[in-house]
Amino acid sequence: MTAISLTPSYCRRVGAGILLVALADFLFYGQPAGITVFLFGMVLSGAVVAMHPAALSDGRVWLRPLALFAALLPLVENVSPLSVLVAIAALAVFALSLAGRLRMGLARIAGQLCLFLLAAPFRFARDFLRWRKVARRLGRRRIRLAAIAVWAMSLTFGAVFLALFGAANPIIEHWLSLIDLYALLERIEVERLIFWLLALAGVWAFLRPRLPGFVSRIRQAMPATPVARSTSTTAEDIVFGKAAILRALIVFNALFAVQTALDATYLWGGAALPDGLTYAAYAHRGAYPLIVTALLAAGFVLAALRPGSETSSDRLIRRLVYLWVAQNIVLVISSMLRLDLYVGVYALTYLRIAAFIWMGLVAAGLAFIIARIALTKSSEWLLSANLLTLSATLYACSYINFAALIANYNVDHSLEMTGQGVPLDGWYLRDLGPGAFPALDRFLAQLGSTAASGHPLLHDFPDLRRQDEIHWRAEQKNWRAWSFRDWRLARYLDKRGPLVVPQPTEPSMPDR
Structure with missing residues (x-):
């Protein structure tokens, strides 16, 4: 990389970063957060577009700003951790897509988004150190001294001319007398400098969107061809083989049938509970453990019925899995009813609302597992379906006034x-x-x-x-x-x- 190709790109981004930091200082430092977060997000998205003008040649590029605008709209309704999280994720995907570094597929996008957010706080420091290394490699005279020399003469003679004008013109002399350098230094606060550095590091990640390179290096280090398995029977084949999974599903279905029958009797049927046990206590005891049970069941199903495995093609095992997952969905619904009974007695809180939402997502995930098995879809399809459901839920929740x-x-x-x-x-x-x-x-x-x-x-x-x-x-x-x-x-x-x-x-x- 040459100095000619490196310097203009960095100067353009540094200039935009400094302007964005100044805007962030005006909007946020010592100020309440409100509509300013939405305005800053819009300005930042405009700066991202300015950094990648070639992306505007795409005929479908207008879809990206529309999607970004929809993701930023919750900030207009209310600034909350959830609406800010939605906006940051949308800005990251928008910046990566304009830079041509986004691989399609919801599951891949989610993985890249996580990597981007993990590396974002350190992107500016890493790029600054890389720029210094390139500058030293190209030579001090070509970059550092040349950059200083072109301004040294201009600033020196400009200061001399300004001093002469001040001596000759009383108005300019009065202006110069108003400049109190000590007062300016006193106004510079350590907290404000830290805020500027954090703001610059934050906006720089979007102005120069990159993904960390350690993932690709790990993939290159891994063997390209899978290691052939031994044809002899191993302990894993016995414990997690077809026969073991069949027996496990029979036992699991029987156990879950007992729990489902109890819920049908006491929760849905309204039968009288044993002496000393209230419906609130019954509900509270079972709401959260049953969700953990459902998650464990989902993990077992995913491990037992891997695509292409011997168990996934067995008709009896598939039917038992359908029955077991259906019972898990019923248990999740029962957990929601338990929580509703508990809330009816002990009132509503943020955590209990979150529990309702979480239970609904678990039920949807279990339904997606059945769909994946029935439609012979891949694990990536299952992950994408769950991510899409989670994203839509979080986006909708950012508009809800949970406090009210x-x-x-x-x-x-x-x-x-x-x-x-x-x-x-x-x-x-x-x-x-x-x-x-x-x-x-x-x-x-x-x-x-x-x-x-x-x-x-x-x-x-x-x-x-x-x-x-x-x-x-x-x-x-x-x-x-x-x-x-x-x-x-x-x-x-x-x-x-x-x-x-x-x-x-x-x-x-x-x-x-």
Whole structure:
């Protein structure tokens, strides 16, 4: 690689990186995160396109910006770890595709994306060291000294001319007197320098997208031809052979049939539980262990029925696998019902919502296993189907206001609102953030209008609720914090007016 081919490319990327760092400093440093994350993502995607102008010659190139824009849209709704993760993944795929370094296939794209994100924090440091090595190899006079020499004369004489103009022109002299070098140095903060370096390392990975080379080196080191297996019977053939797998499937189906029958009796049929055992305890005991059971079953099926293996072609084994996986799907559905019963008693939380989503993904994965066996698809097809389902689920979840969902459910099913269940955990509701304001308002209004005059939440929570709203409104005055979700919340608060909680009537004192 010559200095002529190396320097313009690096200079263009370094220039774009510096501009992006300056923009990141203006949008993010010491500022709340809101619509600015979406704006920065759009500018960064434009810079990526500018780094690869040749990619615009492709007639279908407009599909990539449309897909990227759709992936960035959740940032407009709300900035959350999930929406930021979706945006980063989409930007990485977009940058790799424009650079011509993306291998097609959902499973391959997922693997390349993981490698890209692992190597991204170190890409700038590695490229900088490589540039220095190339510079030394080409000679100091050709790059480093030449680059300094072309500016040395210009800057030296420019400073002399500026000093002369300052002596001759009182306006320029006044301008120069306003420059306080010590004040400028004091404004440079160590935290800000670290932020600049991190921002530069982050944007550089997208401006010069590359995948780490150790994977290709590992593949080259591996033998090209598979090692021939011995024709003699081994312990693995006995333990994991056709006969062993057949017997294992018979035993597994019998065990799972017992569990399925118990769930059908107590969960679906509503039969009375043994003395001392509540439905909540029954649900809590089984929700998560059954998911682990389903995952172990999926791993066993994948290992036992590898494509092209002797077991995969046996009709009886395939039918037993279908039956067993179907029972696993029923168990996952039972786990979701168990969790629903538990939530109905002990309220909803972020972790329990995540458990519902996870159980649904496990059920879908088991269904894909049946489809793979029935349609004789490859393992790559199975992985791609699961990745597509996971990606669609995460993208949809980035639009859901889980804080409002949890708050509304817990308020509507609380002891204070329904007369049954558990008392509302107001402190957890407050920790959910501004999204819980509407539900908390309904709850406080209900407490104030009923006979629950001695409820402990009525003493402190109205004032805390007002303080939280004042703090949130002060943050929203900064345009950087805007999001579509916050805009909708602001409309609700404006229509509601000042928070008014009816004060409970004090009981009258008897005459003495």
